[in-house]
């Protein structure tokens with residue numbers, strides 16, 4: 217039976233450290249601030265935004281939710297971002313995705329100042345991850361890296377397979393594993409003989425979005441299996457991409473859903489916001505000549 221890697225426990229340790237650092241910063245007059253923009257009434261997005269707000273409260277950040285109607289125009293949304301870019305009390309700006317279809321997601325993300333792009337979705341910050349010279353890492357893959365590292369297993373030299381090639385999960389995930397010297401294969405919907413590829417993986421990251429997609433025959437004995445997927449099964453229960461019960465019999469380590477990657481994504485968002493606050497504070501001090 218695999219060891220279960222608890223994202224809930226690891227995230228709580230990370231958030232405790234962030235809270236301590238925040239307390240230290242507030243003594244110097246710096247309170248990290250996160251603005252979350254939500255457009256429309258998507259119920260799942262509302263839950264995610266609420267979780268982010270709660271996490272901010274728990275670590276001592278200032279947070280602000282900007283809820284805009286579903287028919288908000290591109291121009292109005294860009295104007296909101298522009299104002300937030302200029303505010304000194306806001307260190308991080310996040311636009312909850314997906315946006316209503318009339319809005320241009322790329323242009324909206326591109327409008328966030330790279331210094332405040334705590335989701336690390338902007339082309340500038342993604343490029344920095346690509347060359348291994350970054351200030352922020354995208355939250356979900358960063359959380360996955362922490363989960364893998366918590367097992368004590370070296371990534372260097374290992375066969376790492378990522379299923380999924382989205383810009384927010386699969387691609388940066390592969391890049392981060394490569395930055396740690398993993399031998400990385402990216403699979404997607406056009407991959408042939410998927411099970412043959414995945415069963416070579418010492419580390420398998422699944423980010424597909426289909427319940428029970430990864431079955432035991434696709435997994436190598438003793439592998440580390442990280443399940444990024446968030447789905448509902450036929451009973452309406454939250455589940456990942458991995459057939460947990462069967463794969464846990466074969467894997468060495470496995471993350472559950474819920475309680476795996478999800479809480480780590482939020483912890484990494486808090487970490488990025490703290491980093492942004494420190495960078496912004498030191499830039500402001502430089503401007504005023506304070507030490």
Ligand code: NDP
Pocket residue numbers: 356379380381382383384385386403404405406407410423424425426444445446447477478481
């Ligand atoms: P996308 O839908 O953008 O990407 C899914 C990927 O899966 C695509 O690259 C697609 O390939 C690939 N895929 C689909 N079908 C197959 C198949 N039959 N064989 C192999 N690959 C396949 O999703 P995201 O990357 O945004 O998210 C993936 C999952 O992770 C979702 O369930 C999402 O809810 C969850 N998620 C969880 C987070 C967390 O915090 N836990 C955060 C973000 C996402 P192709 O490119 O060829 O279409």
